[in-house]
Amino acid sequence: MLLDTRHSIETPEGALLPLTPAGFGVRALAQLLDIMIRYSIILVVATLLTLLGGMGTGIALILMFVCEWFYPVYFEVARQGRTPGKKWMGIRVVNDDGTPITFGPSLLRNLLRFVDFLPMLYLTGIIASLCNRQFKRLGDLAAGSMVIYEAPPAREPSFEVRGQLPVPADFSTDEQRALLGFAERSKYLSAERQSELATILLPVIGSKDPVIAIKQMANTMVGKH
């Protein structure tokens, strides 16, 4: 479709991987969560370690360094592209060919975070991500990575209507998909909105209740009764 942000990648198997890039809003929230986790860890451990004197302070400083620069790298590489914050928000990092992110690109995109943050609050990163279709910030552009949404677990469709109705034979595949899409999304629409939308098709379908008619056609398409 023209309107959605989906981005397809062709694999060696000839399959098209549908990836949905994540915009800066959800990524900012993920980052906020990560910052909170990171600094709680640093705060607790550093407080404990500094009690041990110079030795402890030294270790605490190394730990802070590692937490500042390598926390995201560790989680992205070892946990399938998800830092805890990203996991929480249902997003993850992949290479832009759809393969899992590896150490090099992950380190690169996280080092360049420093530049994306400039001059404040990720302004550079936000502007960069608005300038391309995959919402890549500078780090992602350089590393060839992108942040995508995890697909939510698909559920069995239920159109709340029984019975089948044949789909008019002259409906193109896109039109059939539109009918199916309507039926699948109808639970998020009010009854009034449903009938408002369905009435548009009244002249074509010629049924008394177009909402039920469309859902019955959808039943036919998915093979339900």
Add this chain to the structure above:
Amino acid sequence: MKQGQFEQLYQPLWHVMELEIIELEKPDGRLKGNELANFASRYRRLCHFHALAKDRNYSSHLVDKLGDLVVRGHQQLYRRKQPFMQQLTRFIVAGFPRLVRAQQRYIWWATALLYVPGLLMFLAILWQPDLVYTITAPEQVSSFESMYDPDNRTLGSARESDTNVQMFGFYIRNNISVAFRTFASGILFGVGSIFFLIYNGLLMGAVAGHLTNAEFTQTFFSFVVGHCSFELTAIVIAGAAGLKLGYALLAPGNLTRTESLKRASFIAIQLVYGVIIMLVIAAFIEAFWSSNNILMPWQKYLVGGFLWVLVIGYLVFSGRDLRTDAVDKKPTEKSEAAQG
């Protein structure tokens, strides 16, 4: 075929696939024997189902579910796992010095950007001592003075060992962060790296010049001579990696800027690996050797000189006579061609 039939017939297959993928996605999950052997061919069938479902306009919930499995299967099939230690040794012995030599024109530029302003500043301050305040605040200057004042040193006693560890942590955090920033800001068309290189050069020259004026040369130079070979070279390489990013954006040649940046980054990040290793060594020397007051200055100068020879010799000669690996060489050649 109706969607219902299709699902009934093949669901067991993609259900098995789903279980295997879930197993592989666990941190230490792995498949055994038969399952492993059949994973790739199962994955291809899954792709086939997905394509069929899409082509036949089955309900989008089914297409999406299969699509999700295809994405996750792809992630598992194409993930890379290599023996880490072997790669690391290879990188240290041959990969890194070769890379530095291949990118030497950036290295030379970065060297000039660090040392020329540093040297000028040093000479300027010898000539006009007050110039030190143009680059550093008065409090910083006095803290440098007290740090290297020979009277403040308790002669003949080494620092407490736990202070050494503390300073080690400090150097690691501080120096590697500086190197990372010098590298990363290179993506701003090189400007950031140039700024950090010149700034660090000026700072270095200012401190050295000021302490020479104050006649603390002995304490200062015997302190820095040990680790500066590793530290300054690492900063130069980090800057060079940053310059490479900037140059790739400024002059992408026949590539798009994004593609040019991507290829340059692939090389630059490997230089950064080497920088990290060098700075850890530098921090170690700085914390445990340079600070040691029992050693005579001439011993420190001797070792410092030796380390300079070591670093330069390593970067110039290491990995030269090993057989050139086609895989190693390719990306560098490609990018050089792209630049030319």
